[in-house]
Amino acid sequence: MATRRGFIGGATGISTAALLGYSATPSAADTEAPVPAVTQAQARESLFAVNAGMRANYATLKAELIKHLAPVVVVQNDAKGGRFTLVTKDGQESSNPVPQTFELAKSIAHVPLGIFSVIASYLADKIPNLPNADRIDPHDLVMVAFNDDTSTAWIEPLKAYAARLTTARNNLSAAGLPAALTTSCRNIIDGGLKFINASIAAKYFDMKSFEDFSGSVYPDIRTNMEHASQAQISGVREIMKTWRAKVGEEDWADLYCVVISQWTTSVLNQNTIIIKDCMNAAKVATHLIDLPGLEPPADPIFTALDNLARIVQDNIAAEMVFPKDTVVADALKGQQDLLSDEILKQIGSNTVTTLSAPSYNTITTASASGVCPVPH
Template sequence: MATRRGFIGGATGVGTAALLGYSATPSAADTVTATAVTQTQARESMFAVNAGMRANYATLKAELIKHLSPVVVVQNDAKGGRFTLVTQDGQESVNPVSQTFELAKSIAHTPLGIFSVIASYLADKIPNLPNADRIDPHDLVMVAYNDDASTAWIEPLKAYAAKLSTARTNLPAAGLPAALQTSCATILDGALAFIKTSVAAKHFDMASFEQFSGSVYPAIRTNMEHASQAQIKGVQDIMKTWRAKVGETAWADLYCVVISQWTTSVLNQNTIIIKDCMNAAKVATHLIDLPGLEPPADPIFTALDNLARIVQDNIAAEMVFPKDTVVADALKGQQDLLSDEILKQLGSNNVTAQAAPLYNTVATPGVCPVRK
């Protein structure tokens, strides 16, 4: 049987035109001389072609959103992530990670909380520190924008110390595992000691701060361990529940969209965990990290809107560029369509896009309870 492409391709130019319902003879409108149209008008008519494409593209995308299923959207947050399952039957959302995650991270963030108060008052000279060569002098100048002789940092630091002191007093009643309680106490005690010494002396510097932060680092690692355990269990449990609900056939085509900030978009914690709970054959194309500057006002719509663009581009790429798989792959991925040509003209055609991070590609069997 002749395909549509083969049938039309085998017709003559005039025959094909007649077949498709238009005449090869120019109409009166087509014969208007070029001098009757200004350059601006001509260019506006060309711009209108792209505007029409964008309108058609937006219409397709808006309709496609209604048919995306199944999809898991992950909003990274302080609680370990808000997960939403989207199916043809509707949506359901949950924060699956236990409070241990947030509690452990909350105390582990203490040195960063202190740094955020004192950073602008740091002297803009790098002292003799073990990591001195890793500090960009220009970055330091921009961060340490206040007078290092000022003591305006004392009151906000004392206010933060009050929060730390309350947390330290109440810590035994939090019901934490013994190891986590001990590590939290170590971090809080170290922070309070640093603040007390700095306020009394009305002085601090990078060396004294790094001495404090380094001293509590082992305890921070303990908190990180407990937070990770809580997150892994929570995410795996909800993915297992939803897999049973959706069914194996539908789950094999699951898309996961993880919304994150740019600073955590590579090796994102939820992305790493989810990867092993999906169809391994489709992780590379169906697990999508969507970094941004700030959390979107409507995370679910943002995720589905971007996913619709990705899905329709996947199909458009193969049908619009059937004879050039390189360009088709560019349309399907994160690469700009003009990138190869620009690199070629700049004499850098050997430059390749940065490879996507690998997420534990050799996983230990049985690690994820929803592994097939």
């Protein structure tokens, strides 16, 4: 049988190149075809298309990765102390684990803020002689006090809020709250009604009169804060203990927790503080993620998992795309923009001043003291 080598070597009268289908001497058709002329705009669009392709590939990977994220606990901060969702390979389950005492205590503690929200736009834009006068930004005050301070349009909405306070005051004893919390709630409501009644009677209020009221009920607000904190700590620790037993120690060691919050509560968020003690301490720094936003997302679970998928795939991409530059790799893995170091270099600054984020491995608070019942 003729082998391929023997067949080619034994061919006579026909060149090997011709036999294989090409000419030894390149023809005009074999030379590189000239690139057709393009405009600058077309050329740039072709460059943009490269990044569009990257984004499409990136999105495809992220969409598939979401299906493999587990175990994950997603926390939606809300008025009830937080809605917790456990995501595992077997599905999802959700719970509002914090006792109602949390929401009840905070509801009454918010009375001064409820009154302020009615009267704030009618405040005179001149800062009176107050103990904290130097802490009030005059420009901020002008923007908040946008209504005519001689107007009495605040009276009716303040009366409506007073009606709510009165109903709550009448029903307080039937709410079944601890004695100390009942007393503090009563004092806060009574103080609010006293301020409202005096302001309506005089058809006048100012920052001084409001601060006298809010300051007078502050000790009672602290009592409510204490009860709310105790309720939240007990509820969060209990659900985390239950889920840890369900997931198992091996998988729990790799748990990710994503806490969705608003920007105003994203640093030292109460649920973040509690959760960190119920996770693998060695991974808290990378696996406990605060996800602040402007408003609660329409689909919190998808939002959390979508962002987590981006974080997880960036962690791997960073090391493989930038294997020779760990500084740039760390930027891709974290919250730092990849161009930030180069921009700082070009504008002549090596450092940038930012608000330091808390270190959840070392944070301690009086309200969160004690040992987590979940074994570590």
